[in-house]
Amino acid sequence: MKEMIAFDIGLGTQDILKPEVDGGFNKFVLPSPIKLLKKRVEAIKGDLFIDGYTMGGGPLSKSIVDHAERNSVYMTERSARTISDDLDKVEDKGIILKESKDSEVSKDKNCRDIRSLSLGDLYSLPDVKELLSSIEVDFPSRVGVAVQDHGVSPKGVSDRKFRFDYFKEAIESNRGFSDLIFEEKTGRFSRIDSVIEFLKENGYDPLVMDSKLASVLGCIEEDKRVIVDSGNGHFMAASVDGEEIVGLFEHHTRMLSRDKIKMYLNKLIDGELTNEEVFEDGGHGAYVKDSLDPSEIVVTGPNRNLVPREIGYRTARPLGDVMMTGAFGLCRASEVIPT
Known part of the structure; x- marks a missing residue:
């Protein structure tokens, strides 16, 4: 580097x-x-x-x-x-x-x-x-x-x-x-x-x-993946293909339940999440160009434990x-x- x-x-x-x-x-x-x-x-x-x-x-x-x-x-x-x-x-x-x-x-x-x-x-x-x-x-x-x-x-x-x-x-x-x-x-x-x-x-x-x-x-690599940052204030998820952002949404962490997080992530992956849906729910918005079949879901952020385990994610640990x-x-x- x-x-x-x-x-x-x-x-x-x-x-x-x-x-x-x-x-x-x-x-x-x-x-x-x-x-x-x-x-x-x-x-x-x-x-x-x-x-x-x-x-x-x-x-x-x-x-x-x-x-x-x-x-x-x-x-x-x-x-x-x-x-x-x-x-x-x-x-x-x-x-x-x-x-x-x-x-x-x-x-x-x-x-x-x-x-x-x-x-x-x-x-x-x-x-x-x-x-x-x-x-x-x-x-x-x-x-x-x-x-x-x-x-x-x-x-x-x-x-x-x-x-x-x-x-x-x-x-x-x-x-x-x-x-x-x-x-x-x-x-x-x-x-x-x-x-x-x-x-x-x-x-x-x-x-x-x-x-x-x-x-x-x-968190990006050369594969297709979904990356989630569950922060203290904001919650962001991106579907990426290498360095290309295929879809993105941002919400407020305090407004999200585990069920809602799972629903939003599934819609992001399926290419069905709309900007109106996220914005009218109090979030910032969404932009999704296409669906994505991710090889994995990677989660980071201080509130990563809010992301439901059943979606099968791993915790990001760059440099361990x-x-x-x-x-x-x-x-x-x-x-x-x-x-």
């Missing part, structure tokens, strides 16, 4: 993979930036100025909003998109948008009394770089990152539909995974674009994917490690997109 380092950034962990020229791999599983920064926010007493980049929100967003109920919280527009791409909604939560702590926030408060915090999905990158240096491993210029991004949907358009529409367009292009790997800003996905922006501003060569699709790519599916997919992506 080409020289790079891969960060698969989730809600609870960031799973990091560094291939070596001799064919070996360095693997690390660390707390996610979301978890680390949430703790930082909760430890701060008093007013807070936040800058940095758009990143994954979830529990971090909640901790910031909770802090704003008791203190003044100032955020730059770029960092505020962590809470919502609709900045009016951010302000409705009591957060004050300011672009500079020293020149603007100080007009409202004595800036010496305001704590500062910088956000970013790659918040831990300097620490990882130092860790690798301590074991005499070079940090490469090529950095792969997987994050989940709904996209910035136009007003009146469901973000579920907006996210899945891009996947559909990419599948229809018949260019395999190449349209699902990003090296330049998309103008469509704010979190992905912010990761690319951070990497370029710091002199790195970016390769970024949606985390679900990175996991799918991490259930945590490395997405990071391994990013390393494979570096072979799809030339350096």
Whole structure:
């Protein structure tokens, strides 16, 4: 594999993979930036100025909003998109948008009394770089990152539909995974674009994917198979023939029972699953070009135990490690997109 380092950034962990020229791999599983920064926010007493980049929100967003109920919280527009791409909604939560702590926030408060915090999905990158240096491993210029991004949907358009529409367009292009790997800003996905922006501003060569699709790519082989990623938030399944995506659907894990998962997977395999069926059930959507006779079903993700055993699946273990599916997919992506 080409020289790079891969960060698969989730809600609870960031799973990091560094291939070596001799064919070996360095693997690390660390707390996610979301978890680390949430703790930082909760430890701060008093007013807070936040800058940095758009990143994954979830529990971090909640901790910031909770802090704003008791203190003044100032955020730059770029960092505020962590809470919502609709900045009016951010302000409705009591957060004050300011672009500079020293020149603007100080007009409202004595800036010496305001704590500062910088956000970013790659918040831990300097620490990882130092860790690798301590074991005499070079940090490469090529950095792969997987994050989940709904996209910035136009007003009146469901973000579920907006996210899945891009996947559909990419599948229809018949260019395999190449349209699902990003090296330049998309103008469509704010979190992905912010990761690319951070990497370029710091002199790195970016390769970024949606985390679900990175996991799918991490499980493909040359045969026909169904790949399932049962995540904490989203559930995705893809029917693939080698690197060709034949069908795909995405739903919310919390809304799926074992019986419903089995039904959806059978319909995906038979080529009968429709976008309307998944979307009207509260999911993101489905796009199925054809039926597929899979040689096996491969399952990954922290909620893989939700997938019923009777469908006869095996658990994905790239490099013998259930945590490395997405990071391994990013390393494979570096072979799809030339350096």
